[in-house]
Amino acid sequence: MVNAIVLGDSWSWPAAMSIDIVEIRSRMPSYNPISNIEDSIHWLPSSNGIYSASSALASLRVPYPLVPWFKLVWFPQNIPRMSFILWIAIRGRLSTRDRIHKYDPRAVSTCVLCNSHLESHAHLFFEYLFNRAIWTQILKYYGFPWNSLWWNDFIIWASTHWRGNTPIIVAKKLCLGVAVYHIWRERNCRIFEGTQRTSLVVARSIITTIGCRLSSINLKDHPFIALNWNVKAN
Numbered sequence: 001m002v003n004a005i006v007l008g009d010s011w012s013w014p015a016a017m018s019i020d021i022v023e024i025r026s027r028m029p030s031y032n033p034i035s036n037i038e039d040s041i042h043w044l045p046s047s048n049g050i051y052s053a054s055s056a057l058a059s060l061r062v063p064y065p066l067v068p069w070f071k072l073v074w075f076p077q078n079i080p081r082m083s084f085i086l087w088i089a090i091r092g093r094l095s096t097r098d099r100i101h102k103y104d105p106r107a108v109s110t111c112v113l114c115n116s117h118l119e120s121h122a123h124l125f126f127e128y129l130f131n132r133a134i135w136t137q138i139l140k141y142y143g144f145p146w147n148s149l150w151w152n153d154f155i156i157w158a159s160t161h162w163r164g165n166t167p168i169i170v171a172k173k174l175c176l177g178v179a180v181y182h183i184w185r186e187r188n189c190r191i192f193e194g195t196q197r198t199s200l201v202v203a204r205s206i207i208t209t210i211g212c213r214l215s216s217i218n219l220k221d222h223p224f225i226a227l228n229w230n231v232k233a234n
């Protein structure tokens with residue numbers, strides 16, 4: 001007990017009986033105990049001395065600088081499970097067949113969407129015609145100019161150009177996250193469920209998802225988005 005080592009306003013250490021006592025004593029602060037104040041417990045990682053999960057996380061994690069695409073993925077209007085897949089995709093950590101093939105040479109490495117190329121992140125989300133058709137349809141649908149870049153270059157380009165929180169920027173960022181999610185889902189459905197949809201059907205699913213999200217955050221009535229939505233939907 002702590003009171004066993006406190007005597008008035010000074011420490012009263014027993015003769016060292018174990019390595020633990022020596023260790024504790026070496027870590028004790030240099031000041032003496034204050035006998036007229038009630039003992040209390042303080043959580044040192046937080047500024048107010050009160051425990052919180054965020055302060056515990058902050059004390060454990062190693063701080064890294066923010067990546068330039070941070071706000072492309074995480075923004076207040078995002079769809080969390082789709083942002084999560086986009087986050088993994090940008091980091092190149094989805095279990096694409098090129099990655100699986102590195103540790104299992106017997107695994108199939110061919111893209112299930114085209115059955116001809118190596119399935120990589122860049123190929124899956126941008127380089128194959130199936131996906132290009134999807135992107136073209138979505139961006140045309142919303143009246144956004146198509147920027148013909150490859151996957152990595154596109155992420156950097158979008159991080160630079162899609163800044164701010166205007167309705168149009170929010171809609172564009174939603175397009176990216178929702179499209180990547182649905183392409184990944186289509187790929188998984190083909191592999192694990194044996195189902196297959198055309199690029200047009202996938203694009204329609206993407207546009208529907210974006211439309212629902214825009215409605216739920218009251219952006220569908222924004223003049224620019226409403227114009228494109230109403231013209232294309234009719």
Ligand SMILES: [Zn+2]
Pocket residue numbers: 111112113114115116117123128
């Ligand atoms: Zn392919």
